[in-house]
Amino acid sequence: MTREELEKEIAETAKTIDGLNQKIAEIIELAKERGELRNRMTELLKQYLGESFREQIEDHKQVFVFKGKIKDLSAALQDEIRKV
Numbered sequence: 732m733t734r735e736e737l738e739k740e741i742a743e744t745a746k747t748i749d750g751l752n753q754k755i756a757e758i759i760e761l762a763k764e765r766g767e768l769r770n771r772m773t774e775l776l777k778q779y780l781g782e783s784f785r786e787q788i789e790d791h792k793q794v795f796v797f798k799g800k801i802k803d804l805s806a807a808l809q810d811e812i813r814k815v
Contacts, residue, residue, distance in 0.1 A: 797807050
């Protein structure tokens with residue numbers, strides 16, 4: 732190859748490398764954006780599930796919360812049933 736041919740091929744190869752580097756940079760940015768969107772989706776799903784749970788509780792209007800020892804659970808349930 733002549734010197735001119737080599738210079739031309741070197742320039743073409745450098746141009747191709749620059750183009751690929753630019754595409755890689757774009758892909759990295761898209762991956763970051765995808766990560767942010769996945770985080771947003773996770774937050775939205777948590778809110779949605781919370782709302783769904785809240786709606787189910789509101790529909791039933793009956794929630795029994797027990798804080799105590801297991802041995803006292805039976806009596807607490809019976810008391811709660813009597814209240815209803």
